[in-house]
Amino acid sequence: MTDIVIETRGLTKYFGDYCAVNNLDLSIRRGAIYGFLGPNGCGKSTTMRLLTGLLTPCAGEVRVLGNELPQQAEALRRKIGYMTQKFSLYDSLSVAENLQFVAKIYGLARRQSQQRIAQLLALYHLEDKQQVRAGALSGGQKQRLALAAATLHQPPLLLLDEPTSAVDPENRREFWERLFDLSDAGTTILVSTHYMDEAERCHGLAILELGQKRADASPQQLTRQLKARVFLLQGDNLRQVGKQLAPLPEVISSAQIGNTLRVLLAPGLAEPQQWLQQQLPGTALQRVEPNLEDVFVATTGVGYAKSAQN
Numbered sequence: 001m002t003d004i005v006i007e008t009r010g011l012t013k014y015f016g017d018y019c020a021v022n023n024l025d026l027s028i029r030r031g032a033i034y035g036f037l038g039p040n041g042c043g044k045s046t047t048m049r050l051l052t053g054l055l056t057p058c059a060g061e062v063r064v065l066g067n068e069l070p071q072q073a074e075a076l077r078r079k080i081g082y083m084t085q086k087f088s089l090y091d092s093l094s095v096a097e098n099l100q101f102v103a104k105i106y107g108l109a110r111r112q113s114q115q116r117i118a119q120l121l122a123l124y125h126l127e128d129k130q131q132v133r134a135g136a137l138s139g140g141q142k143q144r145l146a147l148a149a150a151t152l153h154q155p156p157l158l159l160l161d162e163p164t165s166a167v168d169p170e171n172r173r174e175f176w177e178r179l180f181d182l183s184d185a186g187t188t189i190l191v192s193t194h195y196m197d198e199a200e201r202c203h204g205l206a207i208l209e210l211g212q213k214r215a216d217a218s219p220q221q222l223t224r225q226l227k228a229r230v231f232l233l234q235g236d237n238l239r240q241v242g243k244q245l246a247p248l249p250e251v252i253s254s255a256q257i258g259n260t261l262r263v264l265l266a267p268g269l270a271e272p273q274q275w276l277q278q279q280l281p282g283t284a285l286q287r288v289e290p291n292l293e294d295v296f297v298a299t300t301g302v303g304y305a306k307s308a309q310n
């Protein structure tokens with residue numbers, strides 16, 4: 001059996017005249033946690049819906065777990081777990097009732113369903129909440145319940161659309177530990193996010209903008225391959241310095257972080273440090289290693305245009 005679980009070529013989706021997903025090629029291997037990182041409206045959710053078979057592409061080829069979509073969407077449905085952006089379980093049902101309901105949908109036998117639900121309640125620390133209405137749970141508990149429901153039938157592929165957007169850092173960390181357990185057991189996980197710290201945890205990552213893929217590699221490769229140069233500046237009047245630098249075509253971005261200004265320079269400059277020092281005589285500056293946020297800034301928006309120009 002092939003090790004590639006999700007494969008798309010030229011995947012494209014229009015809503016009317018608007019191209020929400022534009023000629024997307026993906027290749028995601030079994031057991032990977034693969035992230036979609038991108039701004040609001042870049043096409044993350046639409047791509048996920050296309051990969052579940054819920055939406056039909058306008059063009060391109062899609063193969064998920066060996067199923068050609070949209071023709072074999074029905075066969076795929078039982079093999080995936082899908083956690084939508086909005087909590088989609090029943091607020092008025094208890095935690096246990098929600099899981100029993102999902103087990104019925106998947107056609108689990110009563111005994112098997114009881115065992116699996118007990119296992120999930122323990123795994124996701126919901127044992128003492130099983131009689132509580134889902135609507136009364138905290139944000140973190142709701143997400144754990146949603147993950148329990150999405151994994152109830154032990155699917156080999158999980159699609160999680162911004163799963164931790166309403167969750168505090170501790171719960172998010174715990175949630176990701178469970179995702180790594182699932183990945184370790186062979187589950188492939190596709191996760192969309194706005195958060196750099198979540199994106200950094202992924203094995204592989206696509207940065208999306210305007211429905212297009214701007215970059216695709218592991219977070220480590222993306223930072224290593226970045227051609228833009230990053231500098232940290234210290235000194236007085238950093239607000240003023242930032243405003244002076246921002247409009248220059250050689251400057252991809254300047255952003256204040258505490259008492260420093262983080263400046264990204266476009267790749268075309270032969271002597272970037274010298275060039276920057278000439279713009280700002282007397283300002284202390286130091287070259288630093290790029291992080292994932294630098295990659296994001298350089299591959300989207302103004303950064304994308306300036307990187308391409310220079």
Ligand SMILES: Nc1ncnc2c1ncn2[C@@H]1O[C@H](COP(=O)(O)OP(=O)(O)OP(=O)(O)O)[C@@H](O)[C@H]1O
Pocket residue numbers: 015020038039040041042043044045046047085
């Ligand atoms: N059913 C639809 N009809 C028309 N336009 C749509 C539909 N679904 C999505 N869109 C548009 O397609 C674009 C991509 O939307 P999508 O929800 O995939 O983005 P996203 O990256 O998931 O955004 P967010 O981070 O805000 O969830 C947006 O401009 C959106 O308005």
